[in-house]
Amino acid sequence: xxxxxxxxxxxxxxxxxxxxxxxxxxxxxxxxxxxxxxxxxxxxxxxxxxxxxxxxxxxxxxxx
Numbered sequence: 001x002x003x004x005x006x007x008x009x010x011x012x013x014x015x016x017x018x019x020x021x022x023x024x025x026x027x028x029x030x031x032x033x034x035x036x037x038x039x040x041x042x043x044x045x046x047x048x049x050x051x052x053x054x055x056x057x058x059x060x061x062x063x064x
Contacts, residue, residue: 005058005061005062006058007021007022007054007055007058008020008021008022008028008058008059008062009021009022009023011023015027019062021051021055021058021059022055024050024051026048026050026051028059028062028063031044031051031055031056031059032059032063041053041056
């Protein structure tokens, strides 16, 4: 497994090699899409309890 940052991982066999959060099947692009559609971080955390609030800064940094 290749680490893109401490929380963003890239695994060729998972989600087609898309960057995911901590090896979960939630990609950076999933989170950015939900935010772009108007979801708040708290709503995303409610719907995806495996995520935690410290994952969001890692997603933003990776996307930048």
